Amino acid sequence: MMMESRARSKEVLKRLYEGVNNVLNRVSFRYEVINFPIKYRERSIDIVANSREHGTLIIRVKDLMHVNKNEAQDLIKSSLALDAIPFVVSEAPEVYENIVIEREGVYLVNLKTFQNMYSGGEDLIALYKRGELFVRVDSEVFSKKRTELKHTLTSLSSLLNISRKTLETYEKRGGNITIETAEKLASVLGEKVVKSISVQDLREEFVSRAFREQQGLVSSSAVHIKNNIKKLFDVDESKIYEIRRSAPDYIIKDKETLITVDVTRSRGYSMREILIKTGECVKFSKITETGVRIVTDDAEKAKIIRDSFSAIEKKDLEVIKV
Known part of the structure; x- marks a missing residue:
């Protein structure tokens, strides 16, 4: 029974990924699928997309309606850092066609609604929040x-x-x-x-409440690490967005936006995980036009990372030994 349920879930996710990718291709988005953490259930960001006309989207693809707090926080913080819209695309039965549900500060839609928002069709699309339709x-x-x-x-x-x-x-x-x-x-x-509620309306609404949502998104356990990042990059703490379940560990929004990876010994990543994580951050950075900075306290690992990504210019990917 459990095996059947997992097989159905994989089939739904495959169809959702294909459907989202078709929409993004049709409206000329550049996008990448982000495969870190390696296990799907452990990550919060699946797709990063950008187009000059429509801006940046941070997307989680789910077979269920439930959006947990960790997923929502990562979607919100990465969207704040990258001026993006946080979407969760789900085929749960409770996610109705042409209804955008605001849940945990992000926007939950089914695939048909996501398609309709970019089709310019006649269907009326409404926003559901605080128990009312708008x-x-x-x-x-x-x-x-x-x-x-x-x-x-x-x-x-x-x-x-x-x-x-x-x-x-x-x-x-x-x-x-x-x-x-x-x-x-x-x-x-x-x-x-x-x-209809448009994508631009969602963007403006998200931005208008963005800093209210940002309050309380800082975990006390991350304060020490965040202070180290603050000193290393000489930026104000308010410009550092911690991401807990994706390839970037931090996104720094300052004069230039940086995707930052902390692979110091305290993080406990294997060399294989570090290389996968770095590669996924490079994909992330290509879409968002940001630089990648890898922070490590291990000289040997620093050399391996540099050698593995030697084809990438230093301005786009820099390894910082601390």
């Missing part, structure tokens, strides 16, 4: 229809029982609205006044 107001349609119908903001406020100040915001900047409010607006201004 869509967007189209500010241009709002203004045009209000003018056509010869409504002032005051008369519209009275008709809809929505404050004039709120309606003024909708007309100037749009914004997220509940389904109840969407139905009110559509009843007077027409259905086109309501539009």
